[in-house]
Amino acid sequence: MADSDANTIVSLNNIGKHFGKVKALDNVSIDIKEGEIFALLGPSGCGKSTLLRIISGFENPTEGELLLDGKDMTRTAPNKRPVNMVFQSYAVFPHMSVADNVGYGLKMDKLLVDEITTRVDTALAQVHLDQFKHRMPDQLSGGQKQRVALARALVKQPRVLLLDEPLSALDAKLRDAMRLELVKLQETVGVTFIIVTHDQSEALAMADRVAVLEAGKLRQVDTPTALYNHPVDAFVADFIGKVHTFDVQHIERQDNHVRVTSDELGELTLPLNKLPERISTGAQVNASSVLAFRPEALKVNLANEPTASTASTETNQANEIQLPGFLGDIAFQGQHSIVEITRGDKPSVSAIVDHSSLSALQTQPIGTPIVARCALSDLMLLPAQ
Amino acid sequence: MKANTKKPFEYSRKWSLRLVFLTTMVFLYAPIIVLVVFSFNNSRRGGNVIWKGFTTKYYGKAFANEELMLAFANSMTIAVTSTIISVFLGAMTAIFLWRFRFPFKPLAEGLVSLPIIIPEICMGVSLAMFFSSLDLWTSGDTPWPFNLSNIILAHITFSFPFAAMVIRTRLQNFNREMEEAAKDLGASEYRVFRDILLPHMRPGLIAAALLTFTLSLDDFVITFFTSGPNTVTFPVKIYSMVRFSITPEINAASTILIVLTLLLTFAALRYQRITDISNDG
Numbered sequence: 001m002a003d004s005d006a007n008t009i010v011s012l013n014n015i016g017k018h019f020g021k022v023k024a025l026d027n028v029s030i031d032i033k034e035g036e037i038f039a040l041l042g043p044s045g046c047g048k049s050t051l052l053r054i055i056s057g058f059e060n061p062t063e064g065e066l067l068l069d070g071k072d073m074t075r076t077a078p079n080k081r082p083v084n085m086v087f088q089s090y091a092v093f094p095h096m097s098v099a100d101n102v103g104y105g106l107k108m109d110k111l112l113v114d115e116i117t118t119r120v121d122t123a124l125a126q127v128h129l130d131q132f133k134h135r136m137p138d139q140l141s142g143g144q145k146q147r148v149a150l151a152r153a154l155v156k157q158p159r160v161l162l163l164d165e166p167l168s169a170l171d172a173k174l175r176d177a178m179r180l181e182l183v184k185l186q187e188t189v190g191v192t193f194i195i196v197t198h199d200q201s202e203a204l205a206m207a208d209r210v211a212v213l214e215a216g217k218l219r220q221v222d223t224p225t226a227l228y229n230h231p232v233d234a235f236v237a238d239f240i241g242k243v244h245t246f247d248v249q250h251i252e253r254q255d256n257h258v259r260v261t262s263d264e265l266g267e268l269t270l271p272l273n274k275l276p277e278r279i280s281t282g283a284q285v286n287a288s289s290v291l292a293f294r295p296e297a298l299k300v301n302l303a304n305e306p307t308a309s310t311a312s313t314e315t316n317q318a319n320e321i322q323l324p325g326f327l328g329d330i331a332f333q334g335q336h337s338i339v340e341i342t343r344g345d346k347p348s349v350s351a352i353v354d355h356s357s358l359s360a361l362q363t364q365p366i367g368t369p370i371v372a373r374c375a376l377s378d379l380m381l382l383p384a385q
Numbered sequence: 386m387k388a389n390t391k392k393p394f395e396y397s398r399k400w401s402l403r404l405v406f407l408t409t410m411v412f413l414y415a416p417i418i419v420l421v422v423f424s425f426n427n428s429r430r431g432g433n434v435i436w437k438g439f440t441t442k443y444y445g446k447a448f449a450n451e452e453l454m455l456a457f458a459n460s461m462t463i464a465v466t467s468t469i470i471s472v473f474l475g476a477m478t479a480i481f482l483w484r485f486r487f488p489f490k491p492l493a494e495g496l497v498s499l500p501i502i503i504p505e506i507c508m509g510v511s512l513a514m515f516f517s518s519l520d521l522w523t524s525g526d527t528p529w530p531f532n533l534s535n536i537i538l539a540h541i542t543f544s545f546p547f548a549a550m551v552i553r554t555r556l557q558n559f560n561r562e563m564e565e566a567a568k569d570l571g572a573s574e575y576r577v578f579r580d581i582l583l584p585h586m587r588p589g590l591i592a593a594a595l596l597t598f599t600l601s602l603d604d605f606v607i608t609f610f611t612s613g614p615n616t617v618t619f620p621v622k623i624y625s626m627v628r629f630s631i632t633p634e635i636n637a638a639s640t641i642l643i644v645l646t647l648l649l650t651f652a653a654l655r656y657q658r659i660t661d662i663s664n665d666g
Contacts, residue, residue: 058565079571091566095584104580105570149566156570 007034009069009192010055010160016063017050017216024050025061026216032160032209037186037193039207043239044198046213049164052196056085056162069159079108084153085162088169090145092137092152098124099133101148105156123155126185143174150185160192167202179206200240204228212236233383234290244349245290248381260381262291264346265321274381288384297378298323298351300339300361303369321379323349323372327364341372417643424636443633444641453638456622462530463608463618464601467540471597472590474541475548479589480582482549483556500546509610512539516611523613532616539611540601547600548593555589588656595653599646 010032017025025047032038040048053059054066057078066074073081084105093101099120106116124130127147137145146166153161166182167175183206186193197203203210204224212219212227212235220232224240231237234245250261260268268291303324328340328348337358342348351372353361361370419434427440447453482494500508516522516535523532559582567577605620612621619642626635 056565056569058568078565078568079573083569085566085569087562087566089560089562091560091562093563093567093581104567104572108571108576152566152570 008032008067009034010194011067011070012051012055012064013067014064015051015054015061015066017047017054017059018062023216025054027064028213028216028218029064030211030218030221032192032194034192035190036208037183037195037206039203039210040194040196040213041200041203041210041239042198042213045215047216048196048198048213051213052085052162052164052194055160055194056083057081082159083162084156084158084160085164086146086149086153086166088164088166090142090149090169092140092145092148094137096137097133098129098135098137098140098148101137102152102155105152109156119155120151123151126154126188127151143170143178146170146178154185154189154191158191160194163193163195165196165198167197167199182206204240212239214239231380231382234292237292237380237382242295242350243292243380244295245292245382245384247384248289248291251289251381258381260291265291268321268376268379270376270379270381274379290382290384292380292382293374293378295338295350296352297374298341298349298372299374300341300351300353300357300370300372302360302364303371319377320373320375323374325349325370325372327361327366327368327370329366330358330362341370420636421640421643424633424640426633426636428633443637446634447637447641450634452617453619453622453626453634456617456619459530459533459536459616460602460619463533463536463540464598466530466533467537467544467601468594468598470537470541471545471548471601472552472594474545475550475593475597476552476586476590478545478549479552479556483553483559497549498546500543501550505543505604505606508543509539509607512542512607513610523616532613535611535613536608536616536618539607540604543604543607544597544600548597551593551596552586552589555586555592559585591656592653595649595656599649599653602649603642603646 008031010030012028012030012032015025015028016023028047028051040051042048050059054061055068057073057076057080060075064074065072068082093104096104102123103116103120106119111119121130121133124133127150129144129147129151132140132144137148140148146169163182167178170178179202182193195203195206204227207224209221209223210227211221214235220227220236222230227236227240231240234243237243238245246262246264248260248262250259252259252261256271258270258274260270262268323341323343325341325343325348328342330340331338336352336354339351339353339358339361340348341351349372364370423434424443425439425441426436427438427442428435478497482490482497487493516538521535523535563581563585564577567581572580603620604618605624608618609621609624612618617625619638623635623638623642626632626638
């Protein structure tokens with residue numbers, strides 16, 4: 001999480017990639033810094049794997065340039081780049097022993113046998129496979145094969161290690177352990193990691209910074225906390241965690257605040273800093289914006305007055321919005337519970353509630369009138385796209 | 386896998402099905418068994434189906450028959466040479482068809498495998514006409530083994546499509562990430578081929594070699610059309626001996642050919658099974 005430009009190690013400048021008429025990547029620019037874990041995150045088909053293949057050299061971009069360590073490597077062959085990759089299928093060579101697999105890259109560099117042996121041993125120790133040196137790949141488990149692939153890439157001492165969906169083929173328990181281990185390994189070796197993943201929790205847990213891609217376009221590059229708390233648009237907000245959105249009909253910028261009109265939430269006055277740059281302002285209706293909040297921003301109380309029949313009249317008090325509704329299912333999650341709030345024919349919302357607020361709700365039957373409240377400061381005003 | 390799956394139907398319980406199975410087996414193998422048994426018959430005439438006692442003298446006679454042994458040497462030379470060239474060509478074709486995209490690829494694939502389905506007699510006639518029209522026939526005084534080149538060329542023509550098919554099947558389950566991983570680790574195209582692709586292809590190459598060797602060894606029709614008086618192969622020689630008279634010597638010679646073919650086929654199947662198992666794991 002360094003801040004100066006001096007230690008940018010991978011620089012993607014206006015990268016575009018077209019497969020025939022399909023634009024897999026469109027004008028993507030990212031600077032990745034030395035020593036960080038950087039995640040490329042997005043739904044399948046967003047272009048994140050193509051981007052990784054451009055960095056590794058297996059694809060050439062149609063437009064733009066790629067700088068590795070300040071040198072233009074846009075069209076350099078994969079075997080001439082100071083980067084190594086851990087493949088999704090691990091691609092461990094089946095006819096070579098673990099040691100031969102790990103030593104293969106060094107053999108290609110024409111190193112002396114003694115040096116290869118020493119470095120292979122070190123690399124295998126790093127991934128805790130020293131005992132498996134002479135095994136053949138078909139005698140290894142999936143997790144062990146992945147360690148071989150890791151050691152094989154790291155032994156080359158690359159400037160950047162690329163990992164393509166490193167945890168997707170592991171079972172849930174092993175995945176959590178490996179997630180931690182990868183982060184620890186990165187701290188030990190200090191190599192820049194670029195991880196491709198479609199799993200947002202994986203990206204948030206491991207990465208120092210995350211790039212969110214969608215349909216070939218870069219949506220946002222930021223730290224996991226910034227992505228979660230300050231998403232640039234509704235797509236990022238929805239992809240990073242759960243979010244409830246409400247269409248906005250009108251936005252008007254005033255002296256030191258913004259007036260937002262929403263059919264459902266009524267007229268709200270928000271501080272000016274809630275207005276993202278990308279939303280055009282003025283007296284014009286801007287239908288492509290939404291108001292959004294996360295489930296944990298909601299506070300749930302029993303409705304004081306029995307005004308359930310007038311559920312559609314959401315009042316707008318000074319510093320919070322109120323959503324009247326009815327108690328739905330409660331899903332117990334351990335430390336907290338997810339409470340569903342049904343709202344007649346409107347889409348229901350969910351709230352994350354801790355134990356203290358839960359006890360009051362648990363005793364009530366389903367359908368009890370309740371009110372969910374969200375502070376205005378927890379509201380996000382976001383471009384819909 | 387096979388051992389664990391339950392039989393879909395209990396065929397063996399129905400006596401009618403058992404009868405059909407038995408008849409099929411008798412129909413298929415009785416002639417071959419009779420041929421092998423009567424190669425040990427102590428009778429002057431092979432056509433005489435009366436058992437006159439056990440002997441191995443006709444094997445000795447067959448091995449002492451110079452013309453038959455020359456035909457055998459011819460057959461082996463042709464089989465070895467055409468196998469090596471067929472497997473090489475087949476491997477090249479398979480890699481080409483597997484690796485590259487080009488216009489009319491389905492057509493090219495069809496054309497490569499066409500010799501497999503063309504009737505042998507047509508192949509034989511067309512090859513004979515081809516060699517004649519281009520004046521490619523080896524003359525009678527060409528030294529051995531170059532006088533066999535017509536037959537070798539003919540055998541390559543009909544057997545390399547089989548080799549290509551077997552190797553292509555093997556290539557189909559190659560994980561392209563292996564190749565990329567090797568390149569990523571610094572391997573050149575040549576090293577990728579030598580270190581990664583070739584070891585993967587090896588079982589396919591061996592299976593293809595065994596298959597084309599067997600095909601070449603026992604081919605009669607195409608060989609008959611492309612052989613001259615001095616270039617007789619083992620099957621063609623047996624045929625001419627049969628026309629002269631059927632003796633137990635022919636039975637013995639045929640038995641040798643059967644045993645050779647069986648051994649090679651078993652080896653091919655065994656090798657294929659070993660590699661299949663190692664692929665599953």
